[in-house]
Structure formats: structure tokens, C-alpha cells
Amino acid sequence: MTLTRAIRVQSVSAGLDQVHLRLLATTDLHAHLLPFDYYTANRDPGIGLARLAELILSAQAEVPNTLLFDNGDTLQGTPLADTIVSEILPKGAPNPMISVMNALGYDAATLGNHDFDFGLDYLQSSLATARFPVVVSNADHVDGTPFLPKRLILSRTMLDGAGRAHDIRIGVTGALPPQVTAWSNPGLADTLTFTDILSAVSAEARALRADGADIVVVLAHSGVGVADAPPEAENVALQLAVEAGVDVVVAGHTHDLAAACVAENGVPIVQPAAYGTHLGLVDLVLTPEIDRVTGTTTWQLETAQVATPAVTVAPPETKTQLRRLLSPFPALRKEVAVAHRTTRNHVETPLGHTAVPLNTYFSTLAPCAVTQVVADAKRAAVAPLIAARPDLAGLPLLSAAAPFRAGGRGGVTHYTDIATGALKFRHAAHLYVYPNALCVLRMSGAALRDWLERSASIYNRITPGIDHPQPLINHAFAPYKFDRITGLRYRIDVSQPPRTDAEGLQSDPTASRIRDLCFASGQPLRDTDEALIVTNSYRAAGGGYILPKSGLDTVLTRNESVRDVIAQYISAASGPLDPAVEPSFEFAPLGGTEILFETGSGAHGHPERLAALGLQPAQPSLAANGFAAFRRTL
Template sequence: MTRTLPTTNFDILFTSDLHGAIRPIHYNTNAYRHAGLALLASLIQQERERSPELLLVDNGDLLQGSPLASYAASHGSKDGIHPFINVLNELGYDAAVMGNHEFNYGQDLLHDAVRSSSFPWLSANIVKQEEHPIAPGGTGTPAFGPPYLIKKLSSGVKIALLGATTHYIPNWEHPKNIEGLHFLDALETIRTWVHYIRQNEQPDVLVVSYHGGFECDLTTGEPAERLTGENQAYAICREIDGIDVLLTGHQHRQLTAEIHGVTVIQPGFNGSGLGHVSVQLEQSPSGEWSIKDKKAQLLMLDEYPDLKPNPVVIKVTEELEASAQQWLDQPIGEVAGDGDLSISSATQLRLQAHPFIDFVHEVQLEATGAQISNTAMLSEEARGFGSQITVRDVLSNFIYPNTLTVLELSGEDIREALEQTARYFELEPSGKVIVNPAYIQPKPQHYNYDMWAGIEYELDISQPVGRRVVKLECEGKPLEMDGTYAVVMNSYRAAGGGDYAMYPGKKVLHEGATDMAALVEDYIRRHQPLQVREVHNWKVTS
């Protein structure tokens, strides 16, 4: 008679890319939105009732991304604990991983968040610069806490959780926000620590939580993007032995898969869903546990229309929400006469010059004294300004705390940048201009399309890629290819973000310290009422 071996189960739950989405509110309008951590917390509570010994992890990009996050960063809290950390503490998170947006408000806020957490922040590849590379595992001393944690279940099952973060952060973040830190290659650091953990801890299950995404097609393994190192999840699965489960994020995708024996999952963004991985283990006669089965599942809130927000999360953030709402509703200015700075269509805005984008250029040019400006529409939900403007309106349109940088560029650099921007479009056989699918999948990247002021130009999408700039002038004369110009843009773009390879290494003429939302608010207050201009300096044709 065959003896049945003992089995046990445990679950992993994780959030990722919450971006300050705590309460179920669309802050642009204050309408109810069926998303956010308060709702996910109700799912977490349900799962705890079914599986008391679960592993609960946040995979990064928690502290930035919503007006509530902006208020929390600028006004703090009475007890010195970041209000979002209060929520995670109440929910009993086991660990959190650093996301790239955790650094946006500077290290003081981040260190305060880490110190007030009742759980560790894991990121094995973000190390203290002065101590690199002396540390266990030979990779450097992690700057914010241990590289991994061990959790033992009542059954005796031993789980190891290793954290890592995309090492591409220095290409985006303002240098002052990452001073004293060194960002090691995530793939190589994970490889080193997985080997170390397997040899020294001998866990029954090894989980990696990586704030990064997939650089290759999950089915074919073919590259799905330019291989910069920003995303390395496919290589992690393919090249590193010993990983059982890989939790991912950063790309805002919804996916589950099995890649080279590794169970992978990514749960979307803005609190739209919860990642769930169930693991079943079997115990041998000698007492050793081995994995019998693994299954990844997305618990998306759309599938739970009747779910109610967790009352604990609502209570913990009640005072913060009331103060934030009062702050957001502060009037700061108005638009003159019949002027219109509203945005009715993001698509149309990117096809020809628009008054709202011209307003952004005015802010950037005045703040820096540059000759030429480029900017992007940062959110598909941005609606510009109505006749009355509040703090809410500003933060709804300027969702990232980007600062401004002025680079010295040649006319040829500007032409190359416009050709890169023109890649955003494709032409259907019918002649209709559409968005290049590469800017939609695997992750929407509409923010990598730039619009310019201080020059006159035309992009003809019927022409081959690389030859679409059919007009490029400054004050009615052809732009001088060997001439030099002072060009202002956001700090993300100046670092080459969005594949603008012509920018890194160029002479920096000005580097601002004030984020764009603050610059916009100040400009509005000082230029009352706002005058609206008709602009026609560029267009897209086919």
C-alpha cells in the first residue's frame, strides 16, 4: 500500500505600483473609483481567513503618484510616520521592496518611511556607495535594510524572500535624491544572493520580489524592448537557478506565467489588483519539504464589484484625506475671458500645437531662461484647466515630481530628438495616423512623445522612420545643424529617458531643484488672470 505523504499549503499576496492609490477616489473629480489599497485590503483580509500563514509583500512604487501622496510628502504627519506606512503596518505586511519612484521626494522622506515601518524594506542591489563592494555575498551592503528575510511557517516550511530593484534609477532620478547610493546590476546581484541563500539558508521556497519587468516576450523569449537593463525579469528566470517564484512590477502589466520553471506574476497598478501565488509542498519520510505545485492568479478588483473598502484603512487615512481635500480645493487662479486651457482629446493634442502645452512651455522657459522648450503630456487622464484653477487641477496634470534641466544642444541633436518623437506614430493603409503599438504594449509610454516651443516644425508620418522631420526652423529660418541652443526639458528626459540617446553627456546649463507642479502653481499665482494664446508652431501630417 502506497503511503500518502503529508502536504501543506501557503499563499503569497503582493501589491505593486500602488502609486499612492490608497482610498477608492479619482482625485481629478473626487468620484468613486473601484481601485486602491483600501479595497485590496478587504481581499487580503478574506485571504487571511482562508490562509492565516501567508506572505504579504509590497513590490514598490508606493509613496508617489497621487495627489494624496503629494500632500503626504509635503505636509507629513503629526506622529512622524508616513500615513501610507501606517496603513501597511496595520495590514501586517511582511516586507516591501524599493521602487524607482520611492526616491522622488528625496532620501529624508524615504528613510523616515523605512524607520517607521514594522517590516523590512528589501533591495539587495541598492547599496551604500562608500561601502561597495564589502558585504556578505560580495555584492555590497544594502542601504535600506537586509537583502532578504526568512519566514518560518508552523509546519516547519522555510521561505526566503529576496528583494531587488531596477538598477536604471540613476538614468531618471535627480542626483541629490540618490546621493551616496550605488545601484548594482539587478540580474547579477540576484544571481549572487540566490546562490548565497540556497547554500546558507537552505529554504524550502525561494521567492524573489523584483521591482522591474520583462524585457522579452513571455512566449517566444524574443526581445520586446531595447535591452537597456531597465527590465531583466526574463533573464532572471532564464539564467538563474534556484528561484521558485518571481514577483514583478514597474511595467504596470497584468500577467501570470511559468518561465523556465519559475512562476511569475505582475498585478497591474494604482491598486487595480492583487497578486496571489499558492504553493503546495510535500514532506518526505525524512522530514524534508519539496514543492509539489505552484499557481499564480490575479485577483482584479473588476471581478469583485460589490467589495467594500476595509474600514481600518479608511479610519487610518481619514484625517489625512480631510486635510488633503481642503488643500486640493484651494483656488490659485483663473483663465482670462474666453480662454480655453482644457484638454478634450489626448490624441488630438499630440497632432498639433495646443494652448495648454504652450502654457507648459511658458512656465519652463520663464523658470530657466532657455531658448527652446520640450515637454510631454504626462497622463492620459490630464484634462488641462477650466476657468477656475485649484491645487487639485495642477496636481492632476503634473503627476510626477520632475524638475527641469537645460541642456546645450546642437541643431542636429534637436532634429534627432524630433525623429525619435516621430516614432510615436504609424500610418494605417487607409492613411490614418495611429499610435505605434510599441508605445502601448507591453506598457503604455505616451509620456515619451514630446512637443516643442521656440522652433517651428512639421512631422510627416508618411515618410520612413528617421526622415519624418520635413520642416525645422527657428524664427522663420532653417535651424542651424551645427548651431548650439539652450533647451529646457524635464529631468527624466534630460537623462535620456524614453530612448532619447542624444541627450546624455550634453553640457548642462541649468539644473532646477523645484518640481514642475510647484513651478506651475507659482506661475499661475503670479500671472493672473492667465492669458491664452493661439499657437501654430508645429503639426503632424501624413
């Protein structure tokens, strides 16, 4: 099955007896409410539901028959969300994300995996104030009863091309990755069970048809994936479009941008990226069919066009426009202002200082201070606990860390860049953006090698001897899946094929890029050796498809978040941070072959690092994808 690009034209042509129905969708807002970056304490006019609201209202004004949906991962992801859950705001205060969604008149929503990160009590209290229904087809209580409604029908009166009113029934169901119990808040698996997305959605689609739905929309908190995804797969939007018997698929989860139709059946798939940067827009033309026996009218989908318009990055004076947008809701305006002000005050809490810049422009090219600080903080937090365990104390203690903001799907501005000087809580949050808990695994040498092979799949294959620079980084590979492991030393041979694709599907199980793998002492790491490695709860549960299926055991879990551990580590330091960056990995030489390293333009502000890594500006200095381009010889 294939996808075809389907861009919305200026207007959809609907006949006098046809109905033009517009569906709008948001996804992966991740608590980005206002156009503000709490990590850098700067305005960011290209993000946030409040900015996206202007696009929503404009799109609604164009078409009278419009529905608005949200696709999950709405309640977690910024310091605003952390401030709400920590009860720094008054206890019982409504969740401002839900309040703004109420004001915008959302028609329905589903949940994403990160909506469970703060526990069921927080999730349910947040949803209690929602004035729109939330559906999830593949979530049940352990006793088998549904966690939330699995489906619903929205009965709406809509106008046809001649202005005549008709009752149309829009069926809606939703789903999220079944892996959520492993990834999310500890104890969730004792309360809820999650089943395969395709089978759950297919069953609800059939039920919606039987209940009289004219069209069926699935809010799938799931990436596009492939048409033949295996059972219980994480990303199955394309498979849903092909097999589930639905008319529209709203995708999400992977933060990608997609606006396309399945070539074989025309089912539209829309995925509007993340953080409120884009709006999903699906224009449908419905044609009536009258049953000659009963005289009843049903509506059939005739054509579909999809698009993902972006928020316009406007000048600073749009602040007054946002105030005007909220002006009809004075209580809401006050609620949002209080939440924003409280969050800003919280993230400015002083922690310590750093003697070195902390940036991720080069984190996928060489070991860096950012991942070293994270790895050191995690190791320091568990070391006393390991020492108190006679069964563990004699094993080597390693630590894994990944750069959360280092380009990739996040784009050319998605980097950490903290200058030397004072460190505040927002900086710790920038180093570690998710509320994962600490975990310690006991692993075999073979399992550790497999882990590194998956991380090394971030690199494109480089052919030695080519006389022009070859792009090194596969930007479809999310950098948060690129773990470096401190306490080990290894080389990466990028002349060999990667073992997996960007999403983690095994493309070549025999591929081997990791060379000369040994402990920091120089002792070779054998497949039969054992070591302890500090990681996070998401990774320990298989998140990112990093860990192998065997050769590991979880031996310790701390419910304290990694972010808090980092904040405590900075606060407890006797002086400014000055991490000794371990030379964990380097590239195997390729006989003078040139590679093209693409990163954020802020890299130019670190000339000493560019020189140390042997990077020279490429020509042209900007790659076609917008990243700054540098040459290096391997």
C-alpha cells in the same frame, strides 16, 4: 525564451503530503490609498490600497498558508504623498501608506525608484514605522555597506493537505532599476550606488539557497523586458526568471498587467498593474523531499499558477464597507481620515482660471493647450536665468512637454479633462504628476532630431494606399515619453518605421520619421546648430530612453519642481489662461490614407476640436481595446 499564459483555476490541487502556498503581491501603488481621485475630486472605486484590501483579505481567507508582499513605488504619486512630504500634516506623523500596510500584515517589501523621489530622510522616516522587512539587493552606501538588507528568509509554519504542520523557509530578495540615481532626487548619487539587477539578484538567490531557503522569491521593481536584456537594463523580470535561479518573480515599474510562466522552466511572473487596481496572486504546490542520510526535509516547487484579479468596481455604498474594514483599527482610521481631509483641502487651493479647455484626448495627434501651458511655464521660469548667462543668452530657447495622462498603458480613462473656469492646485498637479526638477540642456541639432525620432515612435507604421483605417497609436508606448518641442516645427512621416520600440530599445537605428525640421522662424535646424531646451530632471538623466548618448550638456538645474512652477505660472497670470498653441508638429501627407485614432470617450465632448482635426467617428465607435475610435485622412 517565451512566456505562457497561466491562469489560476478555482482551486489548486495539493496532495495530503503537499503544501499549498499562496503569495499575494501589490506593486506601484503610488500613494493611492483610498478610492479617490484627488485630481478630479471624485471617488474612484477601482483604485487604492483600501479597496484592494478587501481582495487581499478574501484571498488570504481562502488559503491558510499565505504571504503578502509589496513591490515598491509605494510612497509617491498622488497629492496625498505631496501633502505628507510638505509637512502640511503634523511633522513626524506616520506615513498612512505604511500604517495601512502594517494593519494588513505585509510580510516583506522592496523599494521602487519613485520611493527615493522625496529624498533619503523622508524615505527612511517612512520606513522606520514599517512592521515588515524591506529588502533591496542592488543598493549600497558609497562606502560599500548595504543600504537595506539584501535578502531575508521568512520561516513560516504551514499546513499540508492533511492538516499537518511543517516549517518552510521562503527566501526573499528585491531590486530596482540601477538608473535611480540619475532619475531621482538630486544628490542621491553622492550617498548611494545601485548595481545591475540580474547580477545582484543572482548572487542573493545563491546565498538564500545556501542558507536553506526552500523557495526563492524576487520582488523585482522592473518590467518584464526581454530574456537577453543588456547589462544594467531597466526591465529584466523575464531575464531573472530565466537566469537568476529564483522560483517566483514579482514584476513592476512599467504598470503593465502580466500573469504568466516561462515556458522553458515554469517560473511564474506576476505583475499586478498599478494604483491598486489588481492583486498579484501566485499559487504554489510544494512537495517534501527527505534526505535519507540526515533525515531533514526540504520542499520543492511542484507546480505554479498565477493570476491578477481586479478590484471590483462597487457602488457608492462600499464607503461603509471601507469604514468597516478599518473599524478594528480606530487610531488608523482617524489617521487616514485626517490625511485624506488635509489633502483634499490642500488641493482645492485656488490658483487662477483658464479660458480654454485643458484636455489630453488629442495630445498625441496634434499640439494642444495642455502641453503648451506646461512648456510655456517651464520656459518662463528659466528665461531670466538664461538671460543672466552671457554664455547662453544668445542661443535659441526651446521647451519640451509631454502629456502625462493620455491613454497608453493607463487605459481608456487615463486622460486630463479640465473645463474652462477656475483652476486649483489639483489641476496643476494633474498637468504634471511627478516631482521632477527643472533642467536646461544645451543640445546639438542632431541630438534634438534623435529626441524627436524617439518621441515619434509612439506611432504605428502606416502603409499608404490601404483601403481601411490603420491604427495610429501604439498604446504600449507611455504618453509621458511623447515629448513635443515648442520653438521647433517639423513633420512626422508615419509611413516610415519607428526608430525604437515602446520601451526604447532601438529597433531600426536608420529609421527616420522627422521631416522639414526647423526653428519657429523657419530657419532649418542643422545637425551642427546648438540650442537650449527646458526639460525635467528625469528626462535630462535619460529617463524614458529619450535623449541620445552624445550632443548634449546640462547647463542649469532648478531644484524647484515643475509642478510648482506650473502652479506659480497660473497664479501669476494677468488673466485666464489662453495659450497660443504653437503648430510644432503635423503629419506628412500620405495621399489620402485613412488612419484610426483611438482615444478616451471624453473626446466626444469636444466636437469643435474633433472638427478642427478632421476626425470622424469610426464604425464601430469603440475599438476592441475599449478606446473611442475616430477616422482621419492623411
